[in-house]
Amino acid sequence: MKILSRTCFLEASRLFCFYTIAYSLLTALAVCTPLLHKGAPLTSVLAFIPYQLLYTSPTLVPLALCTAILSIIGRMREDGELIALRSVGISAWNVILGIIPLIIIISVLLSFIQHIMLPDISMTIREGKSDLVRRGVSTRINRGEHIWRQKNQGRMLMAKSTDGLNLYHIIAHNSAPDRDMFIYAPQGTWRYQHDLHLECENIRFLDVRHATETKRASPRSGVIPRASPVIESEGTSYRQKAKPDVKSFTELSEDIKQLKKKLRSVRKPGYSIHDRTHRHTQQSLRDHQLAWHARVSLPYALFAYFLIA
Numbered sequence: 001m002k003i004l005s006r007t008c009f010l011e012a013s014r015l016f017c018f019y020t021i022a023y024s025l026l027t028a029l030a031v032c033t034p035l036l037h038k039g040a041p042l043t044s045v046l047a048f049i050p051y052q053l054l055y056t057s058p059t060l061v062p063l064a065l066c067t068a069i070l071s072i073i074g075r076m077r078e079d080g081e082l083i084a085l086r087s088v089g090i091s092a093w094n095v096i097l098g099i100i101p102l103i104i105i106i107s108v109l110l111s112f113i114q115h116i117m118l119p120d121i122s123m124t125i126r127e128g129k130s131d132l133v134r135r136g137v138s139t140r141i142n143r144g145e146h147i148w149r150q151k152n153q154g155r156m157l158m159a160k161s162t163d164g165l166n167l168y169h170i171i172a173h174n175s176a177p178d179r180d181m182f183i184y185a186p187q188g189t190w191r192y193q194h195d196l197h198l199e200c201e202n203i204r205f206l207d208v209r210h211a212t213e214t215k216r217a218s219p220r221s222g223v224i225p226r227a228s229p230v231i232e233s234e235g236t237s238y239r240q241k242a243k244p245d246v247k248s249f250t251e252l253s254e255d256i257k258q259l260k261k262k263l264r265s266v267r268k269p270g271y272s273i274h275d276r277t278h279r280h281t282q283q284s285l286r287d288h289q290l291a292w293h294a295r296v297s298l299p300y301a302l303f304a305y306f307l308i309a
Contacts, residue, residue, distance in 0.1 A: 039135070063305075082095075123246045141161060154174060155173070184204045185201070244291035
């Protein structure tokens with residue numbers, strides 16, 4: 001019996017390592033390709049990959065384990081080994097009992113990653129992506145290409161030169177069916193505070209409204225003292241700005257309590273569910289609750305995958 005359990009444990013461990021490496025390579029390829037396409041250096045992307053794999057490990061590891069268990073049991077069933085075990089009076093549950101120690105070890109490891117390492121890994125990934133975006137922008141500018149472009153919305157951002165931290169002679173063009181806007185800034189500086197910003201000063205703009213049958217063209221110009229737009233490749237949604245995944249488990253619990261208290265204070269007589277403060281507070285509460293439940297349940301989801309397999 002011990003030989004059977006030990007053999008199942010070693011075989012499951014071997015297949016688990018194989019599928020984990022295979023899925024990690026596929027994930028690394030999916031992460032590297034768009035970053036390299038945006039101009040990020042290969043060495044920086046390769047240094048960024050281990051953090052990304054640790055961040056996705058709560059998804060990769062259960063999938064690899066489930067595939068390994070299905071492979072073992074499926075092969076034993078196809079080869080008739082389960083029938084042979086039953087014929088000599090050995091229950092097939094002994095195969096399952098031999099795999100359970102591996103599941104316990106992986107669950108403990110995932111719990112450590114989720115509760116101890118995940119907040120720091122999440123922050124490192126966000127800062128790393130911002131650094132890769134900056135490096136990619138520098139590479140594009142040195143090639144004489146635009147920083148980013150949205151053909152469907154008629155938006156384009158360009159710069160003449162860069163020294164890594166600063167961009168010089170920035171030009172943006174927003175095109176619409178009824179108007180064109182040209183923006184120029186002599187200098188912009190990268191800033192990272194939860195999101196990647198390009199801080200610009202003394203911005204000149206020219207807004208040209210096209211002529212129609214009833215109206216003539218009406219160009220307008222002006223100067224904006226300072227603006228700090230979020231780079232669109234980083235995203236601008238409230239879900240990303242909340243960033244509950246960079247917080248520890250204790251901080252998540254405290255923030256959930258504070259958000260619930262704030263939500264109750266907002267719900268006064270005559271309030272509207274479409275109120276901006278109420279909507280953002282409710283969305284932030286849902287994001288924090290989702291992160292809290294994922295932090296608690298994912299390490300133990302291995303047992304659910306095990307039962308499904």
